[in-house]
Amino acid sequence: MDWHQSAKPFIPLPQPSLSLFHNYNNNTYPEKWTVPEMDNGNKDKKKRLTRNQVELLEMNFQEKMKLDPERKMQLSMELSLQPRQIAVWFQNRRARWKNKQLEHSYNVLKHQYDEISKENEKLQEEVIKLNAMLSKEQPFKTHPFGGYTEMRGEEIVESMSKTLRGSNKTRKKSNIENVVDQSLCSFIVEDNNTVSLPHCHGLLPHISYYEQI
DNA sequence: GCACTAACCTATTCAGTCG
DNA sequence: CGACTGAATAGGTTAGTGC
Incomplete structure (x- = not known):
């Protein structure tokens, strides 16, 4: 060649x-x-x-x-x-x-690209679903002066982590927690409801979900 | 090291063919 | 007659040889 x-x-x-x-x-x-x-x-x-x-x-x-x-x-x-x-x-x-x-x-690469795009689309949809499940489970946090304010994704994760630390550590994990746990990585949920690249445990300890448990 | 030569390559031109 | 195909050219690169 x-x-x-x-x-x-x-x-x-x-x-x-x-x-x-x-x-x-x-x-x-x-x-x-x-x-x-x-x-x-x-x-x-x-x-x-x-x-x-x-x-x-x-x-x-x-x-x-x-x-x-x-x-x-x-x-x-x-x-x-x-x-x-x-x-x-x-x-x-x-x-x-x-x-x-x-x-x-070119045709081979294009085919590969299309396949990866499809896969990416599926994953994005899954992320949106998971995000929605997270919001349902704990959509608000208590405001220091009373009332409620909407939480950002990062805050939800942090909040849940604190909740778990403060509660019975032997309780069964929720479905969402299991999904996140199995992924071995945590996601940063952005304000616009999108999720950035996953961060594995240890790389961003402040948002990791279970490492404090 | 440098000039020369012959092979190679890519890009382009242009004549022949086809719908 | 325009689009396409392929034979041929132009110009550049590479590598072997001889001095």
Whole structure:
């Protein structure tokens, strides 16, 4: 996949018998490629490769994406194409293959992202439910001067912790307490009814639920 | 170390094909 | 005729070789 990682072999200069190809590679025939024997009437026309040529090239590509010089020359003779054309075809084919790979990777990542998003949505809903259960269980705290004031989530947790410390420690935990306990972590319930990332015991002792018990 | 060379890559151009 | 495909080019990078 990463062609930069493979060592690039040193390719010696073409043999004298291949000087024709060498000339071609060095742009003796600039602009659009031409068969050297062609006259001006036939030049600068891009010709599509025939089905047979593409089939053989494809077979070779499936075998090995890299084109070594021997195989290039062999294919060149077999397909009656210039070695440069063989090399260009392999280059373009690798580029197409890489694009396909990128497309595939994108689809895989997108699928993973969608799954995680769904999971996140479920968890958010669960947090809202738990938050509502907490509010029902102890929605208000007593105001020092009498009356009631609404409590923030952090305060609820702290308040419940104090209540538990001051009450019978052997009593059975409520359902909510069990859920929170099993999670091994505490949540900070924000004012806007959302919950921030969980904080595990020991990291934020002032809001941890049961560590004081 | 540096110039040279040949391979590779990405981005782009452009001709051929197709709906 | 415009969109798409693929052959070919341009320009940059990398690595081996020779001096």
